Amino acid sequence: MARKQAMRRKPQRPGRIRLPKIPLAKLMTPLIAAGVIFLSYELSATLLDRPIRSITIEGSFQRVSALQIEEAISGALSDGFLSVNLSEIQRLIVALPWIDQANVVRRWPSQLEISVIEQVPAACWGERGLLNTRGELFVTDARHIPAELPRLSGPPNRSAEIAKRYLAIREQLIPLGLDLRRVHMDARGAWEMTLQNGVDIRFGRREIVQRTKLFLDVVANIITSRAADIDYVDMRYNNGFTIGWKNGSRPPAENRLSKKLKMMASRGAD
Numbered sequence: 001m002a003r004k005q006a007m008r009r010k011p012q013r014p015g016r017i018r019l020p021k022i023p024l025a026k027l028m029t030p031l032i033a034a035g036v037i038f039l040s041y042e043l044s045a046t047l048l049d050r051p052i053r054s055i056t057i058e059g060s061f062q063r064v065s066a067l068q069i070e071e072a073i074s075g076a077l078s079d080g081f082l083s084v085n086l087s088e089i090q091r092l093i094v095a096l097p098w099i100d101q102a103n104v105v106r107r108w109p110s111q112l113e114i115s116v117i118e119q120v121p122a123a124c125w126g127e128r129g130l131l132n133t134r135g136e137l138f139v140t141d142a143r144h145i146p147a148e149l150p151r152l153s154g155p156p157n158r159s160a161e162i163a164k165r166y167l168a169i170r171e172q173l174i175p176l177g178l179d180l181r182r183v184h185m186d187a188r189g190a191w192e193m194t195l196q197n198g199v200d201i202r203f204g205r206r207e208i209v210q211r212t213k214l215f216l217d218v219v220a221n222i223i224t225s226r227a228a229d230i231d232y233v234d235m236r237y238n239n240g241f242t243i244g245w246k247n248g249s250r251p252p253a254e255n256r257l258s259k260k261l262k263m264m265a266s267r268g269a270d
Contacts, residue, residue, distance in 0.1 A: 060118065
């Protein structure tokens with residue numbers, strides 16, 4: 001009986017993927033060009049990055065001197081004209097006490113031009129602190145407190161709020177011939193202010209916006225006309241206020257606001 005011989009299959013070879021041939025010259029040409037441009041830039045930067053030869057410092061110096069600024073940035077001037085870090089120099093200047101803003105620019109071929117603006121104190125905070133015109137505490141332990149500055153005080157975490165209210169009220173009092181000497185907020189959040197003429201204003205801790213408006217619209221005009229006779233004004237009532245008169249003084253009978261002087265809230269002062 002004839003046997004069929006098994007047919008062995010030949011193993012298939014994996015197919016080969018042929019990549020397109022890229023001429024080496026076409027590949028190298030852009031790389032060489034990029035390298036030349038980079039080296040040219042580096043060489044030019046090195047040649048132009050000459051040492052800084054001079055510094056000009058401009059500003060209305062009252063609390064900080066140009067010498068102090070130069071000493072503060074001396075460590076950052078070791079780099080060349082192009083490689084020096086202008087942002088770092090600016091940071092070092094603004095970190096100085098009494099410096100509010102600083103601007104640093106390059107002036108070809110090897111000069112830095114610096115302009116500074118000092119802080120303007122608007123009020124004293126607590127015993128030794130100073131607030132600027134934005135209500136920011138920029139000095140915590142001033143050696144000298146100008147006597148003419150108003151005194152603000154209260155919880156440390158509410159200094160910005162107190163300064164903001166002081167600036168807002170003062171702006172509306174100045175046209176009336178009045179000014180603020182002291183603004184205080186106690187731990188409970190109650191407000192009390194003292195005018196430049198010595199009259200105390202008690203606002204309490206509720207409805208501050210409404211009471212401030214009533215004070216500015218009505219009471220401020222009364223104080224303007226009779227400041228010498230007024231000891232304090234108590235705004236801590238829902239519908240009105242009371243005035244404490246000096247030496248038994250009385251409000252004029254013909255005053256059209258006399259009714260408002262007697263208005264008292266049913267709940268009393270807070």
